Amino acid sequence: MNKTVSINLGGFSFHIDEDAYQKLSRYFDAIKRSLSPDGRDEIMNDIESRIAELLSEKLSNDKQVVSLTEIDQVIAVMGQPEDYRIEDETTQTTYTYASSTRSKKLYRDKEKGMLGGVLAGFGHYFGVDPLWLRIIMVILLFTWGIGIIPYIIFWILVPEAKTTAEKLEMTGQAITISNIEKKVKEGFGEISETINNIDHKKIADGARDGANKVATSIEDVFMTIFKVIAKLIGAFMLIVSGSALIGIIIASVVMIFSSSLPENAAFDFIDTPLGIETPFWIQGLLLLLVVGIPLFFLLILGLKLLINNLRPIGTITKYSLLAIWLIATGFLIALGIKEAGQLALDGKIVQKVDIPITSADTIKVRFVNNDFFSKDVEDKYDVKIKQDSAGNEMIYSNNVSLHLKTTDKAYPYIQVEKIASGKSFAEANQRAEKIKYNFKIVGNQLILDNYLLTDVKNKIRNQKVEVYLYLPNGIVYAPEKNVTNYLDGDNADFDYFYGPEGYNYKVEEGELKCLNCPEENESDEDDEIVNITEKDQDTIKTVTVKVGGKEIIRTETKKSGNLTVDENGVIVKTK
Template sequence: MNRTITMNLSGIIFHIEEDAYDILNKYLSTIKGYFKDSEGRDEIMNDIEARIAEMLQEKVSKAKQAVLLSDVEAVISVMGKPEDFAGDTQDSEKKNTSDSSSEENKFSYPNNKRRRVFRDEDNKILGGVCAGVANYFDFDPIWIRGAFAISFFAFGSGFLLYIILWIIIPKAKTTAEKLEMHGEKVDVNNIGKAVNDEFEDFKKRMNEFGDKAKSPETKERIRTTAQKATDFIGDVFHNMIHVFGKIIAFLLVFLGIALMVGLLATIFGRGTISVFNSPTSNIHFSIYEFSSAVLPNGMPIALIIIALILFFGVPLLSLIYAGIRHLFGIKHKNRIVKYTANTLWLVGLGLVLYIGFEIGNDFSEETSVKQKIEITQPTGSVLHLDLKPMPDDDIDLTYNYRHHKKVKLGDWTMMSKDENKFSIGYPIMDIVKSETDSFQLVVVKSANGYDKKEAAWRAKNIEYFITQKDSSILFNSFFDINTVDKLRAQDVKIILKVPVNKVIYLSKRMERIIFDIHNINDAIDNDMVNRRWIMTNSDLECIDCNGLETVNKNKSDNTPTPASTEETKK
């Protein structure tokens, strides 16, 4: 397929293909240049045009309406080279123009014989940079390519250089540029020769690929010639946009490749996903650990891998593909690739939705199980509450070798203990008044499941340990769940029932698990630790809270009642 231009030649309308038009136009204007000084230039031109029109008319028919490049070529070969014209005019115009050499200069192009560097897309491997540079210096491209290939390994400097050259050096679009690239004299003959070669080449390709030729090269070739008509201003503007486009395309390719490498490393290199690397929130977990923690039993891990590759990989590949296409100036669109990519992404989306649905299904019902823990009543009236120091408690998220197995989102922490268990932190603790005169400890375990039964089963399977040592109770900061039970919103709530007038002491570490414990002082959790509290008829009240006023000054100002109560108690 090719675009045609409507052309009026000597009063006859022709549909001429764009590339053929370019050649014919160039040919005519060159001839016009030869007759610059002749008196009857316009008349000669009219005659010549009439003759060309006549010849072209013989070449078109109802079946073949458009004038092709080959037709123009044939006409030009019949009409002859402009030099032959020059020979005659020179002879006749001797009186007018004394110096024939000056005349010759007028006829040739201003940038005659000057060599310019262009990217040679006809001999390209990547962008035709090496071939173009080789043309300029008359080297065999293989030497330039070799030099670049070697410099690719010098910290990629060659690669960078190549990209820069690619952006800077324009590609030889027109036949004139292709000739300039080789340093040949640009005249109508050479253009004709080059065009002829190109056309022969094109014809060969067309034969090779047949009518259904869909090869990128041929399509691009037609397009390239079609682009030739772009006018100068438009070209400059186009080039600017082009350069910007290339820079953006390069960045997109770079970003796409980086993300792709990340994705593949995460999936196949069992790499760790590390995001939100801050003290309060961070995720250091591999896909495999995450999957084994979350995916329903019986769902193969391959499923989520495929889903992830398709769902994230396809858009990333599309990004890289689009970027490279723009970078390489590949214009043709491959529908098969496009549809395949779309289909694969939809499959990925379907899988992600399916997995999400399956997981979500496991959260349909929530059930909690209450468990009373037997504790020995303390000998004194004070019960010390402390968090059991665990090696995992103060994991150094950055340097600990286990860091890659930890997920921390605010207060919620998950660690992979071993193949079979996860540790989840932290349980929450509430302290209320006991109806009896003894301390009581209740652990409420809750979990989600497909149904109540499953949820209850999961809740029961939560392992949580509380140890007692004389008058102090040690709470574990993590509860464990079995890997087979999966993460289904398991939670542990500890309720300590304190009888009236008994005292508890909260250690510093307890601030991690106590949550919104009601107290007369209205102290917040952080202020409750390192202090003793006595259970009154209503709520807990602080015994050694002298410092509390300073910490919570505003609060005591607003509510002077607790302070006064405190004083009376003393």
């Protein structure tokens, strides 16, 4: 049983067992002895911060105790003090310690930056000269003016590289003892060179210090404002992404387990981009991964804006989610391309049938349904997979439309067009030919099915039926009320809104004129008595009424009695 010690390292608290604590203390003492007095304190602070960061990454939670194993791993990364050498008077640096490669991290470099250090930081991150980035920013500012908003956002969100360890991370260098010491000494060299170039006569001038204080104060005010804005943005992102993520999870789970729902009733009216041929559980899984993962990262970003010390989700988790998202997105794109390719071309099979009546007769039109598939002619589905009476799976669709056309012939006729899509004209025509659609002509009555059928083997490929009814001049067209749901004004000669169904319409000069539609009479409710005035003479009564928006005055001579006024404002009786 070992004793544990609580220590504060780089601003973090750790529980460390006694043996590990003694080894870490000896390690720090050895480092101090190996360092020159110049900048020793700053170097030690950066080393402690780096070791604290490494220990935090290796501990899964705050309750774990740092052991000798973790200390040995940290020392292996940082290197032993006696294992490196920095040549002070040459530009060449030799390292013989165990190296640790590290990827770059995005920071703002205010030392080399002109304003907030954003572009200088991006220059380090992408390995390009910040000058080119500044030129692009100037072009954006003076052309579309869109450069300032992203710059401000990055200024708010990207932290500044303040410590030596952060500056090493910014340039992609390993954060080891030797690199930290080298960086600090480079800083001292720059400071010394700057001091040597100063005009000592102007040292006493405090104008620069005053300007720096003013600039710092202005920066502090802006940074405070930006932090408040960042908190608001974070709260907004958290609410929006959290709500959307919950909705996506619920929808995805329902779609994934849709096969267990009775007859997939919840999806009768759902139209997905991939269609219902792709199983719903696959579409639900893709929805969860392709949309849910970006929403999850937005949620984490919102939390980071609100909580300063939020622990990262971990590199392994982050890159694993990114890889899963890329795979799912690629799979979705492949399915989309395949789906688009299957619908590239349209095929059409046309059937033309004459209706044996003259232009002086009346043609009645109605739609009927199949009781096996639907109990009401008003029921309408774009497409569904159903079984017929023999138990065979069929594609059932109400994608049937009626178009009214004129003709110069002396008799009416219909043209039925069966349409389907495919990756080639031959394939599309073959699918169109396999569409089952029925209609019949009984005397002067045209009876049309409100549905089409095709075998499920033909797949869902935009199957539809378009019926064109050609009407000669003088014929009477009598549609039933159920025609409204299937009437289509595209490619039609008559206005879609020609009048109510259930009445007779005569074709005259390219128009449908109703023969028995009810006349629009003014309702009695529109006739309002505005005022009735009885004068002080026994023999005169004056009545003012409002009929159809007009005021009418009527008078009647009578010695006594009350007035009765008809709908036109005429006094018809007195009592």
